[in-house]
Amino acid sequence: VMNLNGLFQPGILVQAIEIANKKGVCILHLDEINALEPELQKLLNPLLDDRRCITANGKLFKLNDKARLIVIATMNPSTYAGTSPLNEDLRSRFVGRVWEYPKLSHLSKVVNWKGIPKDEVKRPILQLAQDSFSYRVKGDVEYVLTTRDLNQFTELFRIWSKQALSATKVLQKALEGAIFVKYSDRTERELMEKSARDTFPAQSKFSSPSSSSSSSSSSSSGKSNIFPGVDLSSLS
Incomplete structure (x- = not known):
């Protein structure tokens, strides 16, 4: 790659080759490899076959005979926005494994649930994430909720719970x-x-901006509470 001064600066592939040649082995992780445009994917071809090299800035960078470069690449399905199908020649250079959408039990372990009511919020939002995957499989939606979305949800829930708002709001x-x-x-x-x-049955009107919640109990902060047995002040 070229730096801001127009001078050649070794990119990650060149650096990986140099490390492997110096240390004997290098592990290179390429995250979301199919976010690369097809023509950029092809730049990896000679590095991942018997040639074991790449050309950059008119210079050949080649792995030594005893050097090992281990390339681990991850990718999202090609139907995800911002991705391209992995071209056939690059696909033939990898062995791999496909991971299905995480089970609810797995999603539950990687989200920060601090202060989130278990039965009234945690279980329904996990089910909603699972529903999004089912809809994606059927072609009803393009976007599948991820752990990042769930963590954003729980963080916003904690933030808004500090305000003088009803539980529904x-x-x-x-x-x-x-x-x-x-x-x-x-x-x-x-x-x-x-x-x-459908997933949050007690809050059947929450999606309507003009709706107001009915209160079954009130917390000490005066917020309307439709989560039975949950003190909203504890979410702060």
């Missing part, structure tokens, strides 16, 4: 800011809103 704002905003297509958004209404 807290949930509504967290869902709107972290979940529904990811669906720009109106039909997909409405499908996710319907799924959320």
Whole structure:
């Protein structure tokens, strides 16, 4: 690559070759490899076959005979926005494994649930994430909720719970800011809103901006609480 001064600066592939030649082995992790354009993917071909080299700035960089370069690449399905199908010649140079969408038990372990009501919020939002995957498989939506989205949701839930808002509004704002905003297509958004209404049955009106929640109890802070047995002040 060229730096801001127009001078050649070794990129990550050249650096990996140099490290492998010096240390004997180098492990290179290429995250979301299919985010590369097809023509850029092809630059990897000679490095990953018997040639064991690349050309950069008119110079050949080659692995020594005893040097080992281990390349680990990850990718999202080619249907994800911003990705390209992995070209056949590059695909033939890898062995791999496909991981399916995480199970609810796995998702549950990697999200920060501090202060999140278990039955009233945690379980429904996990189910909503699973629903998004099912919709994607059927072609109903393009976007699948990830652990990043779930962590954004829980963070917004904690933030809004500190305000003088009803429990319904807290949930509504967290869902709107972290979940529904990811669906720009109106039909997909409405499908996710319907799924959320079905998943959060006690809050069946939360997706309506003009709706007001009915209170079954009140917390000490004066917030309307539709989560039975949950003190909203504890979410702060």
